[in-house]
Amino acid sequence: MFERPQSGERAILVHASPDGLPEKSEREEFAELAISAGAIIAAELLSTRKRPDPRYFIGKGKVEDLKALIQQNDAELVISCASLSPSQERNLERELKCRVLDRAGLILDIFAQRARSFEGKLQVELAQLKHLSTRLVRGWTHLERQKGGIGLRGPGETQLETDRRLIGNRIRQLNERLETVDTRRAMNRRNRMKAETPTVALVGYTNAGKSTLFNALTDAGVYVQDQLFATLDPTVRRLDLSDSEHVVLADTVGFVRDLPHELVAAFKSTLQEAREADLILHLIDASDPNRWQRVRQVNSVLKQLDADQVPQIRVYNKIDKLDRKPRVTNNHEGGGRAVWLSAVSGEGLPMLKDAIANRLRQKKTYRRIRLAAAQGRQRAKLFELGAVLKEAIGEDGSWTLDLRLSEKDLRRFLKNENLTDEQLEPTPDLAAAATAANE
Numbered sequence: 001m002f003e004r005p006q007s008g009e010r011a012i013l014v015h016a017s018p019d020g021l022p023e024k025s026e027r028e029e030f031a032e033l034a035i036s037a038g039a040i041i042a043a044e045l046l047s048t049r050k051r052p053d054p055r056y057f058i059g060k061g062k063v064e065d066l067k068a069l070i071q072q073n074d075a076e077l078v079i080s081c082a083s084l085s086p087s088q089e090r091n092l093e094r095e096l097k098c099r100v101l102d103r104a105g106l107i108l109d110i111f112a113q114r115a116r117s118f119e120g121k122l123q124v125e126l127a128q129l130k131h132l133s134t135r136l137v138r139g140w141t142h143l144e145r146q147k148g149g150i151g152l153r154g155p156g157e158t159q160l161e162t163d164r165r166l167i168g169n170r171i172r173q174l175n176e177r178l179e180t181v182d183t184r185r186a187m188n189r190r191n192r193m194k195a196e197t198p199t200v201a202l203v204g205y206t207n208a209g210k211s212t213l214f215n216a217l218t219d220a221g222v223y224v225q226d227q228l229f230a231t232l233d234p235t236v237r238r239l240d241l242s243d244s245e246h247v248v249l250a251d252t253v254g255f256v257r258d259l260p261h262e263l264v265a266a267f268k269s270t271l272q273e274a275r276e277a278d279l280i281l282h283l284i285d286a287s288d289p290n291r292w293q294r295v296r297q298v299n300s301v302l303k304q305l306d307a308d309q310v311p312q313i314r315v316y317n318k319i320d321k322l323d324r325k326p327r328v329t330n331n332h333e334g335g336g337r338a339v340w341l342s343a344v345s346g347e348g349l350p351m352l353k354d355a356i357a358n359r360l361r362q363k364k365t366y367r368r369i370r371l372a373a374a375q376g377r378q379r380a381k382l383f384e385l386g387a388v389l390k391e392a393i394g395e396d397g398s399w400t401l402d403l404r405l406s407e408k409d410l411r412r413f414l415k416n417e418n419l420t421d422e423q424l425e426p427t428p429d430l431a432a433a434a435t436a437a438n439e
Contacts, residue, residue, distance in 0.1 A: 009039050010073060025290045037110045057084055126174040197248055203252050205285070235250070236251075237249055279359055313356065316339070328355055368402050378413075379401065382401060389402040400425070
């Protein structure tokens with residue numbers, strides 16, 4: 001077993017996947033990830049093996065080719081675009097005598113470099129520890145179980161158990177701290193709902209221009225750089241749509257193909273802004289030839305977060321690269337479905353604000369619900385959501401509540417409280433009544 005060097009940025013990229021050779025666009029994105037992490041790409045190796053080797057993932061012949069490339073280029077690191085099991089990483093390191101990293105480990109390293117806020121650092125550390133907990137046995141001689149024999153039996157296995165216990169304790173501490181952060185974020189969301197301030201979440205594939213658009217809309221001064229995962233820390237700012245209308249705009253971490261599950265779990269509180277949002281702005285790089293693949297990948301992550309039912313406006317950015325004019329396409333209800341703009345030049349930004357305002361105006365619904373006398377908790381929940389416009393108490397102690405809330409929030413409330421549509425009464429013209437009451 002070798003001792004790992006403390007540093008090393010000259011890397012060999014290995015392009016292989018269980019489905020054969022990755023497409024050119026996937027190889028280019030993987031190279032961008034490596035460069036974003038600070039690697040100097042010394043060489044690349046292509047492998048067309050369709051069935052992964054259980055020992056090395058790539059075949060024995062490719063391992064020999066890798067050895068030669070490492071020696072020729074003085075490389076100190078091998079990065080695989082395919083996900084490697086802990087044993088495959090360990091076996092490759094033994095053979096190649098250098099560090100081996102897979103795509104998940106590479107993304108985790110980038111996140112570790114870019115996190116700036118307290119919350120972001122906690123989330124990244126939690127993801128790293130969960131990833132590391134399955135890989136304690138690789139490449140560390142002081143953790144190696146020593147060979148049997150008189151005088152050769154050592155505490156290696158005990159050291160492994162100690163490290164696992166220490167990592168487990170640290171993971172519990174991080175989860176407790178992040179629970180506190182989650183509680184604070186949930187409280188902020190409840191306060192926004194009580195104040196009837198809509199939340200708009202900005203999501204998109206990494207490097208689509210989210211931070212640039214966020215700055216253009218809110219003057220937030222978020223760090224902007226033409227690289228993958230330039231910013232990780234969540235930012236929330238007020239966005240004025242008109243003199244009388246404003247929303248809360250929440251920037252989220254960029255998505256990427258095969259985002260590690262550890263990161264999705266660790267950044268749950270950050271990505272929760274998308275799940276709880278009233279509207280999602282799905283930012284798309286209009287100049288990207290693979291934009292439809294990116295759209296599917298972003299929607300896949302949103303589905304993991306149960307945010308796929310939140311209304312979306314697709315925002316096609318970077319039209320300045322295509323020499324196109326800004327425009328808006330509407331859905332059958334007249335609300336903005338897609339907006340073409342340039343966050344850099346500012347073309348189309350007024351159209352986006354108008355589209356956001358129109359979609360949010362359509363979003364609120366007026367409903368009436370009857371709750372039994374024993375359902376006081378559900379009544380309190382509706383008041384907590386700020387959804388109650390009017391209340392009437394029946395002779396039997398039941399409540400009839402006139403509500404104003406989004407269909408999404410209504411459905412979530414019914415589901416969480418185990419209520420059915422049967423408790424919703426035929427809806428009168430509550431919108432007109434509410435308007436008259438406010439005049």
